[in-house]
Amino acid sequence: MAEWLQIPGPLLLVGAGKMGGAMLDGWINLGLDPKSTYVIDPQPSPEMVASLEASGVTLNPTEMPMPAVIILAVKPQMADAVLPTLRSYIHQTLVISVMAGKTLATLEAGLPAGAAVVRAMPNTPAAVGRSITVLVANDKVAQSQREIADSLMAAVGEVAWLEDESLMDAVTAVSGSGPAYVFLLAETLTYAGLRAGLSADMAATLARATVAGAGELLHRTDIPPAVLRKNVTSPGGTTAAALDVLMADDGMEALMIKAVEAAAKRSRELGS
Ligand SMILES: NC(=O)C1=CN([C@@H]2O[C@H](COP(=O)(O)OP(=O)(O)OC[C@H]3O[C@@H](n4cnc5c(N)ncnc54)[C@H](OP(=O)(O)O)[C@@H]3O)[C@@H](O)[C@H]2O)C=CC1
């Protein structure tokens, strides 16, 4: 196990659901000290309790030392209820929120004056160290805290920083929600395989391996996706026949633009 993920004090994760849990798994696997790691999640499922017990972190502590870092991973709709409850945990503490839509200004308004806040948008491949997280900081975040945020998110994948917070809605729509679009591709390819006569098992196996393999190819090379696509496409062949459908005027590009616009709009709504 790598021993390099260290932060200068306790870490408190608020909300250990799909996103918070995925990040926590990654951090513990990379050597974050479970004895200095605390989770607040008021109604944990038996699976969550078992998983947290196995990793050795403390769930719903009655008391704990002042955290160096709080990770806020509850639903955006919970923000108004949860932010005031964190006030007593904040003293020179870095707060990192992964809540979609919730702006730095909204977060600051719910926290003690002068709180150092980073807004982050990771994605669930964090569970396997393959997230991409985009971060933006308020002007109270010290360089050392910026480095802590960077190292926490770098532990679960790639990291990029923004200066212009207004781009976070587009980021959320592309990479925050993006894994769902890819999983939907696997689901719909499975269904299409079924319709083409394959058994359910065979269709699911082929779709999963194809999406995972194509993703891995994309990951391991710098070749642009359009070139990788052309490498599959023989002139007058089967792929070209399929792409005539997928790349029609009302095909995938038009659909993806609409989908990303809808997600960005929802992000803006969640923030207001
Ligand atoms: N899922 C994703 O791919 C991504 C999610 N996000 C953001 O992460 C956040 C969490 O999303 P996600 O993990 O999907 O949602 P989940 O519902 O899976 O996780 C939220 C967790 O917070 C718990 N919770 C509810 N109330 C409180 C409270 N008062 N204090 C502490 N914990 C509480 C919930 O418990 P219970 O279930 O009992 O209510 C749940 O376990 C959201 O803000 C979302 O925008 C960001 C990037 C990607």
Ligand SMILES: O=C(O)[C@@H]1CCC=N1
């Ligand atoms: O669906 C959501 O709102 C969250 C934010 C990005 C991914 N999941």
